[in-house]
Amino acid sequence: MTSKDARVRVRILALSDMSKRMAFRFAAWLATALAVWGSSLLVSVALLDSRLRPSALSFHIVLMAALGSLPAFIAFPFRPAWALEAVRRSDREAAVESWLDYSGGPAERMLETRAAEALSIAALNGPGRPRPSRAARGVVVGLFAFAAVSFMAAQIASIRSGCGVSLSYPVKQMPDIVIERAEIYDDGSRDLVAPGTTGFPEADRGAPGERRYAGSGSQEEDALAKPVFAADGGEEEEATESGRSNGDERAERKMDVAIRGTGTGKGTASSEGGEPADDGGEVAGRDSAGEARAPGWEGSGSAIDASPLVDYRTRFERQLAETSGRETILGDAPSAEMVAEFIARFYVSFEARVAIGSTANPGIARAEESWRRAFGSEAAE
């Protein structure tokens, strides 16, 4: 081995030592980044429904800071003693160290020969591995363990909270639906749950459909009763004779008069207030102005027809009239297309729109555009 070969061997030794030290620094950075990632996930999931939950922006900034610390780990100040430590690990008899420190003289030839021998042996055995301090190794191992534990805990908490497996900022896949049942039922409504225990007299138990649920209101008010389409005239007597219940009779009578009222402008359904129907000018389900009042069937004009679609249209027509200030904007017989057009026109005011003005600084606008072109998702496609 020549002097030149010895120099090359020493430099290879130094580079090998350096790469191992850098690998340890890389492992330290990796452990730190994983620990930050795991703990950030855990904090974000644990505070999912809390006011203290970190925002997605802060989550990503913390993560980017941890990932971006790699240059700081790699280029952290190096100790000048590294070279000497590397040489001593490979050369226990100090032959290489003596040769390196000898600045020229009669013993150079001898020192060089001994150093070459030591370097050849080191090349065969492999250079000794630099061992970081026990504290440094403990910190790195501890960070890896912390990262693993926090990551697993974060995933368990994430799955339990409905976010699924979260590798990035946790987002709930299914929003919480809170159903708040209104306290609209009184105690009597429990009769609905257990109809057999309400203590209805046997005598009141008539034909199916006759019983009044929860005992509220009168049968005359039953605007939601199943309509019975029957012919005019002596049907009432016929129904009685055929043994129908009283409720059916009343429904038939109500519908009978309603059908007649459609043609004559008079109705017979009972009003919302529960006044009994009469055959006079103010009939049931319609006030003196001709406005239907019964729930689900209110409206005017053709809207009094027994159709929930028309009722919906009537409600909309009223809202539109309140909004536009014009009473008969849809006319008496609006077509479906016309209603659809007005619906679109009416509800456009509810659309949430954010007016973003142009950026004041043209430089910033140019930078944003450049960024989108260079690094936006569409740029990589």
Place this chain on the structure above:
Amino acid sequence: MTRASTLAAIRSVLGVSLAAAAGVALWYAMRLCEGAVAPSLSVSPEWLSLAMNAGIEETLRLGLALAAALTLRRLGREPGAASLAVIASCVVATLENASYMAAFPTLDSYWRLGYALPIHASAAVLYALVTAPFAEPGRGLSRRGIATVAASFLAAWSWHAAFNITAALAPFPALPAIGTALNVIAFAALAAATAIRYGYWSIYATR
């Protein structure tokens, strides 16, 4: 843990904290200077504006490196401690990334970790290398040292401006990946050079 190692650990923590604080100050100074010249650059071509901003950032970074070298010289610390300036540049890059993430809240911002961050870190490593002679006690300002610093400044400025201009004016789909690869290679080479210079120089200097 011995007293010496405890003191060394405290010194390291103190150095890292100071470097991080210097990074925040550097970022703020960059913003102030770029904001100050922005009105005059608003009518200039875009490439010139980008190049000038890169020049401002590199000038301030070099100023920090020189200040660090002179401080180390006064304190009698080893010149290798100048590499702490990399931490300052990482802080600058982190704050810059945060502002970009706020402006472009997509995962595309993570490309900056490969495209932009190594530019800052590489420039800091380069300045730590070339300003080392100023940190060594007994060594004055030589003409060669000044020329080396000037050349490294021009190199860092050109590199920084080239990547900014390319991303702004001539982007192409593979740019983020290619830019990341080039920057990582440049940083790795500079980091290895710093390690050799400050960790293994006794071997290289003697033989």
